[in-house]
Amino acid sequence: MIYLENSNIKDIEEKIKSYISNTKSFNINITSNSQDDTKNIALVFAKYLTNNSILILNGELGCGKTVFMSGIGEYFNISDKISSPTFTIVNEYDIDDKFKSVSKIFHFDLYRLKSVYEFLDEIGTDYFSEGACVIEWGEIINELLPSNAIHIDFLKDKEKENTRYLKIWRN
Ligand SMILES: Nc1ncnc2c1ncn2[C@@H]1O[C@H](COP(=O)(O)OP(=O)(O)OP(=O)(O)O)[C@@H](O)[C@H]1O
Ligand SMILES: [Mg+2]
Numbered sequence: 001m002i003y004l005e006n007s008n009i010k011d012i013e014e015k016i017k018s019y020i021s022n023t024k025s026f027n028i029n030i031t032s033n034s035q036d037d038t039k040n041i042a043l044v045f046a047k048y049l050t051n052n053s054i055l056i057l058n059g060e061l062g063c064g065k066t067v068f069m070s071g072i073g074e075y076f077n078i079s080d081k082i083s084s085p086t087f088t089i090v091n092e093y094d095i096d097d098k099f100k101s102v103s104k105i106f107h108f109d110l111y112r113l114k115s116v117y118e119f120l121d122e123i124g125t126d127y128f129s130e131g132a133c134v135i136e137w138g139e140i141i142n143e144l145l146p147s148n149a150i151h152i153d154f155l156k157d158k159e160k161e162n163t164r165y166l167k168i169w170r171n
Contacts, residue, residue, distance in 0.1 A: 013044050020048045023147040028168040038064045042071025049132040050101045054145060056138035059154030064164050065136040069107050072134060085109045089123060104131030111137045
């Protein structure tokens with residue numbers, strides 16, 4: 001189980017809760033100093049996801065996008081099943097009925113995708129309303145995203161190996 005020790009994360013919980021269900025502009029910056037910090041941030045999002053939530057995860061290789069998804073998986077008791085869908089593009093997870101607001105989670109990895117047209121041809125946007133979507137390398141489909149999508153940009157610290165700066169935003 002994950003515990004919320006980082007007070008920064010507690011401070012942003014109310015904001016995340018409201019922004020996840022509206023379409024307002026915002027920008028929150030938070031520092032993660034460990035893999036567990038990143039999972040704890042993901043846990044806060046997991047609590048408030050619904051079947052039309054969309055989280056767009058961007059940032060260089062190894063910055064923690066899949067770790068973030070694992071944190072969401074831990075909340076929904078599906079963490080043992082989570083793998084990176086680099087070759088399948090999208091993995092689908094059925095969520096237990098006890099989690100009333102989410103019935104499915106779709107985990108995308110668009111790293112291999114070359115264009116927004118390829119996304120429309122091979123995947124399509126129906127997923128967006130059928131479950132909560134977590135989309136690694138999602139910026140390639142920015143123009144298709146509904147107005148409730150939340151972006152999380154991960155930036156690695158150049159010196160500190162385990163530090164990541166997360167910019168959580170919506171325009
Ligand atoms: N603060 C941190 N948050 C997340 N991961 C961290 C952190 N510090 C170190 N790490 C390590 O960085 C790596 C992140 O890997 P992960 O697979 O999540 O990256 P990714 O962004 O999904 O990469 P890719 O673009 O290849 O899919 C893991 O090995 C993790 O242990
Ligand atoms: Mg990944």
